[in-house]
Each structure stands twice: as C-alpha cells, then as structure tokens.
Amino acid sequence: MNGQSFSHQGYYYDGRQPLRRSATLAFAAGEATLVWDGEPRQYGVSSTLVSPRVGSADRFISLPDGGQFQCADDPMLDLLPQHSKTEGAVAWLEQRVAVAVASVVLTVSLLVSGYEYGLPAAAKHVAAEIPIETEQALGEQALVWLDDSDWFKPSELDQDTQDRIRSEFEGLFAELSFAQHYRLAFRESRYIGANAFALPGGTIVITDDMVNLAESDQEVLAILAHEIGHVELRHVMRHVLQDSAVAVAAATITGDAATLSVAVAGLPSVVAQAEYSRDFEIEADDFAFELLRQHEMSPEAFATVMERVQADCECEPGALDFLSTHPVTGERIKRARAAAQDFEIY
Amino acid sequence: MSEADSVPVASPVDECAQPQELALEFRGSAQEYFHIWIVNLCLTLLTLGVFSAWAKVRKKRYFYSSITIDKTPFQYLAEPLPILKGRIIAVVLFAIYWFSSSFYLPALPWVLGAGMLIAPWVISRSAAFNARYSAFRNMTFQFRGNYLGAAQAIYWLGLIPVLVVGTMFEWWGHLQAAGIAFLVFFLLFPWWLSRVKHFMVSYASFGGERGEYSATGRQFFRVYFVAGLIVTGCGLLSAAAFWVVGPLSISSDWSLVIVSVPGYLGYMLGYAYIQANTNNLVWNHTRLGPLRFRSTLTGSGMGKLYFTNAVGIIVSLGLLTPWAVMRTLKYRADNMHVRVDGELSELTGGEISAVQAAGAELGAIFDVDLSL
Numbered sequence: 001m002n003g004q005s006f007s008h009q010g011y012y013y014d015g016r017q018p019l020r021r022s023a024t025l026a027f028a029a030g031e032a033t034l035v036w037d038g039e040p041r042q043y044g045v046s047s048t049l050v051s052p053r054v055g056s057a058d059r060f061i062s063l064p065d066g067g068q069f070q071c072a073d074d075p076m077l078d079l080l081p082q083h084s085k086t087e088g089a090v091a092w093l094e095q096r097v098a099v100a101v102a103s104v105v106l107t108v109s110l111l112v113s114g115y116e117y118g119l120p121a122a123a124k125h126v127a128a129e130i131p132i133e134t135e136q137a138l139g140e141q142a143l144v145w146l147d148d149s150d151w152f153k154p155s156e157l158d159q160d161t162q163d164r165i166r167s168e169f170e171g172l173f174a175e176l177s178f179a180q181h182y183r184l185a186f187r188e189s190r191y192i193g194a195n196a197f198a199l200p201g202g203t204i205v206i207t208d209d210m211v212n213l214a215e216s217d218q219e220v221l222a223i224l225a226h227e228i229g230h231v232e233l234r235h236v237m238r239h240v241l242q243d244s245a246v247a248v249a250a251a252t253i254t255g256d257a258a259t260l261s262v263a264v265a266g267l268p269s270v271v272a273q274a275e276y277s278r279d280f281e282i283e284a285d286d287f288a289f290e291l292l293r294q295h296e297m298s299p300e301a302f303a304t305v306m307e308r309v310q311a312d313c314e315c316e317p318g319a320l321d322f323l324s325t326h327p328v329t330g331e332r333i334k335r336a337r338a339a340a341q342d343f344e345i346y
Numbered sequence: 347m348s349e350a351d352s353v354p355v356a357s358p359v360d361e362c363a364q365p366q367e368l369a370l371e372f373r374g375s376a377q378e379y380f381h382i383w384i385v386n387l388c389l390t391l392l393t394l395g396v397f398s399a400w401a402k403v404r405k406k407r408y409f410y411s412s413i414t415i416d417k418t419p420f421q422y423l424a425e426p427l428p429i430l431k432g433r434i435i436a437v438v439l440f441a442i443y444w445f446s447s448s449f450y451l452p453a454l455p456w457v458l459g460a461g462m463l464i465a466p467w468v469i470s471r472s473a474a475f476n477a478r479y480s481a482f483r484n485m486t487f488q489f490r491g492n493y494l495g496a497a498q499a500i501y502w503l504g505l506i507p508v509l510v511v512g513t514m515f516e517w518w519g520h521l522q523a524a525g526i527a528f529l530v531f532f533l534l535f536p537w538w539l540s541r542v543k544h545f546m547v548s549y550a551s552f553g554g555e556r557g558e559y560s561a562t563g564r565q566f567f568r569v570y571f572v573a574g575l576i577v578t579g580c581g582l583l584s585a586a587a588f589w590v591v592g593p594l595s596i597s598s599d600w601s602l603v604i605v606s607v608p609g610y611l612g613y614m615l616g617y618a619y620i621q622a623n624t625n626n627l628v629w630n631h632t633r634l635g636p637l638r639f640r641s642t643l644t645g646s647g648m649g650k651l652y653f654t655n656a657v658g659i660i661v662s663l664g665l666l667t668p669w670a671v672m673r674t675l676k677y678r679a680d681n682m683h684v685r686v687d688g689e690l691s692e693l694t695g696g697e698i699s700a701v702q703a704a705g706a707e708l709g710a711i712f713d714v715d716l717s718l
Contacts, residue, residue, distance in 0.1 A: 003443065011418065013485075015485060017693060018553060018693050019690055054408045055374075055408050059413070084425070086400065087403070090385070090386070094381045097381075099385060107391060134450075135449060169708065248395075253387060282549070
C-alpha cells in the first residue's frame, strides 16, 4: 500500500445531513487525503473501511471521523482495509463468467440428484428414527373426523364377512415390525367408491364397495397388502418430510420470484408431491407382491382386482397425468402380472 | 429524466433552494444479478442452507445499490452472521409449528397462540432491523415501534385474537357464526391494513424526522372493492367458458385447463391491481420531513409484468428469475418520484442503536413481511 498512490473523484457525506458534496480522495504514503471544500483532511489509511464489492456498483469508504466517501469501483480499493472479511471471496466468484456457468451446472445437478436420490434416501433414514406412535394421534383424529362428517357411514357388510377378512388380514401382518399397530376399519362411503387407504399410525380403511367389487378374499387381501406396505414403509412420515424439504427448497430458490409472481411459488412443490406419491405407490405394490408371495398367494389377485377398479371408475389418461398421484393403473397391472409369473416359477 | 440533468454538481453543496424533484434512477442489470443469484444459490445448496444468510446479504446489497436518488445509491449494511443466528432460531420455531400442524393437532392451538404472542415482537424487530441496516447518504433509517405499538396495530383492541382463538376452540358453536365473524373481518380488512401501514410509516424515521401517514381505510376499501370486481368478472368469464366448453367432447383435463384460465388471469390481475394501488396509496400519503413521494404504478402495468415474469420463469425452468426480479424493481423505481419541499439539510443524523437480527429473520421465514 505504502508504495502506491492513487486518487478518486467522488462524493463525500458527513453523516450529519443527507447532502452530497463533490470531493476527491487521494491515497499516498499510508495517508488518505480528502479534499471537498478547500481544506484537505488527512486520515490514516489503516483506519478506513471499504464496503464490499457488489456488481459494478459504487463503493463507500468509511472514514474515521464518521464521514463516508462514495466512488466508482476500482481494483485498487481492494488494497484498503475491507469492511467484510468474507464477502470479498464471494464477490470474486460473482465476477466470473466461468464460475456462473459452473454454478448453473452444479446447481442443476445438485437439485436433480437431491430430488431423485438424496432427499428420498434421507427421508427414509430419518423416518426410521421417528417412532410410528407419533402418527397415531393424527390417524385417530382423522378417522373420528371422517366418521363425524358425511364421508363415512358404518359398514353394511355382514359380520361374518368382516370377521373372516379381519382374521385373514391379521395373518398377513403377524410377522411384520408394526404388527401391534395395525387396525382394520370397514366403512360405507357413497363418495369415494371402491377404495382403501392407510391412515397415519397403522389404521387401514376399506370401503364396502371395494370388498363387494373384489370377487375373492384373495383380491381383498391383495389390496390390504398394498396398504400394509404404505404403513410398513412409513410412507406418511416420509411424505411429510420430503414435501416439507421440497417446500423449503422451492421457497429458497423462487424466493425472489415468489413475491413478484404468484404463479411460480407453489408449482415445484405440487409437481414434486405428485411424483413422490407415485414412487410410494410403486414401492407399496412391490412390498405387497412380496408379502403375498410369503403367504403363498399369487400377485395375480392384485392384477385382477386392479383391472376391476379400473373398469369401475373408467379412469382415462388425461392432460394433467403428470400431476396425478397414482401411477397409471395399466402399468401397475403389468407389474403385478410380471410378479405373478415369477411366483409361478418358484 | 430531464430533472436529473438540471441538478447542478458543484461544491460545496449540490442543493437548490427551490422545491425540486430528485432524480431516481435504477442501475441494476439482469446479467449482473444473474451472476450474484446463481453463485449464491449454488453455495446455499452446497452448504445445505447455511450460506443463505450470506446470499441474503449479497442480494440485498445489490438491490439497494441499484437504486440511486440524485446519484447516491442506497446501502444495505447488515452482516451475514447475525442473520444466520436469527435464521437458526426461525428454523427451530418453524419446525415446531410444522410438526404440530402435521402430527399433533391438539397442540396446534397452543402453538398458534404462542405465535400470536410473539408476532408483534417479530414485526417490530424486523422493521427495526431493516431500518437500522438501511442507509442513504451515510445516515441510517430508524424504526421505533415497540411490542405494544405493534400489538395495538395488528390486534386492534383484541378483536382479531378473539376471532382467531374463538375459532380454534370452537366458541362459535355452529358454522354460521364463524362465517359471519369472518365476513366481518373480511370487510374490515382494508381498515386493518391501513392501521398496520400507519404503524409502519409513523414509527419509521430518517434524519430525526418521523414519517407522517394520511391514507384512510376507506381508500384501501375502494382498492379492494375494485379488485373484487375484477376477480368476480373473470370468474364469470370462467363460468361462461365452462358453459361453452362443457358440451364439447374434449378430454376433461383439457377442458379444466381452458375453464380455469380466465379465472386464474383474473386472480393475477386482481392481485396486481391491489399491489399497485395499495403501494401508491401508502407512498402518496406519506411525508418525511421535507420529502414528498409520488408512486404511479398501475394495475395493468403490474399485471403485464407478473404475467410475463411467470411465463419467463416457467419456460426457462427458473433461470430467468434474476431477469424477472430486475425488471420488477426497475418498473417500481421508474414509477417512484421523490420531491424535496424545503431543504434536505432539515434532516440531521442521530445516534445509532444496534438491533438483534432474530426478529427480522422470523419475519422472513413466516412471511410476515409488513414493510412498505
């Protein structure tokens, strides 16, 4: 520093009034000399502080008497004491085209790999550490709420059918890790048709229409095995963990844009939720095929009952399929058939 | 702007005695901001979010230094470390809220109640933090609103806590009463918003002068009423589209898309109208010592901006975000006019008080940004 001298045209602000004064700041022999109204003022260079570089904006040099000097950016300013110790390195990175290009590549690959592998793996790991009991209260509340509302009515199936399915259901999960958490609830619903779903905490609800649509107990069990898969693989907890991580990441990335454009804020989360749901359905299917095999039942029952469900609701593929939470049913039937063929071989 | 050239640049003081318009210029560039944005985003991802405090500071520094009034850029002075500490506290509190809302609903009313208790603190602290670390011409802004003031402004004689707590514990008995309570709140919202803006402006100060605020709830109501008409009109268009498209035999998903387009555009336009006009309302009724402000944003201008931004961001898979941010800031700056009625020297610097960053960061993550 001592050996070099340079001077800058700029503006001086005294910090007492918001007035701009044209001034010159000259550096020589460890001294900074401010000239703005005839009488020069001298400061030790080591007691000045320069604001961080950002873009090509003007920089501010804080002077020891509380005044500030504004001038155009210049590499020479980096030789003075810096206000921020860490931001100089960041500014250096921000200045380079190659770094920007590398950042785009790195960001995209981090996002894609985190979304496809990192996040699902991490969520699986974390979910395994959280006891399933934490979900139970939520599942019980949900069932009470559904029963109180118009959605559910008590099942109209006769007691024998219920008892028979229940005992077969109990045989299915007897050796699984959450065996004491499984409950089976029969309900009549005029809104959701032939359907079955797993509530948080291990309660599985099956509608009368679903039981009636199935032509054998094996088909009912195939459906229940799929729902057991959701519970056993902790899909509720993993869903919550993954969705919240995606929401936080999306908020970070679109943060600037979200306030200016209502359209972009929620879109990544919606798409991600749909895709993760499809992955979980496939995972639960595979779990069900294996569970059925262990109990010497063919996954064929799953294929036939899914065909019936498909015929029942006449679902057609549409333009919004990428947002659908279930994989295309035809694909799942194909997978069940393939698993059934393996089963025949053994 | 021609006014810019008419301001003489001469020592010792470049001010005229006449009332004058100060040239407001936007100097940001999308290309420069793209560099800052992508580098900081990448580092944030690599550090699993730790770097986000630095990213916030870098971006705010760029935004502030892009806006100049009479050749002087604004300065953002906050340091990353206090912001990082605040963010850690905010993330812990947010995790508590998220967990209770996902898994333990009985605790949710208590968590929300605690949230209502700390909200005035968050609001007054984040405003104080932002003001303290914003500077113009070597003078920082100040915000002197405290917990009590914020609570009075946002809770309005306790009307809102009663409404919220009452709903949580089902005081209303049946749905109709709750519906009426919310309708009342909905209609009173413009007056509430004006109260909050009044609080934010009148406790903010610069150079020893406090903001003076003169907009009324009635003026806010007019803005929201017109926005309501816009949204309703487009909703009717949507209904008409449904009536036309319904009988045609196209895939149900596509007809859903066609039908929702006018409704969605209406929502966007209504949102833009509110943004533009409430912003104008606040600035045009704010004075600070000798400073007068005039904001000339329009609903259609803002709507066009939002629409093209959304299209650009979606088509580029997010890469045009910096471009969208910059043109929005430019539009806002181009429509902002600052006039001095008197002398700038009437404003004089005061003492500087340090503020903790925690409050400001809570405001950011819970999105309780009530600033101007």
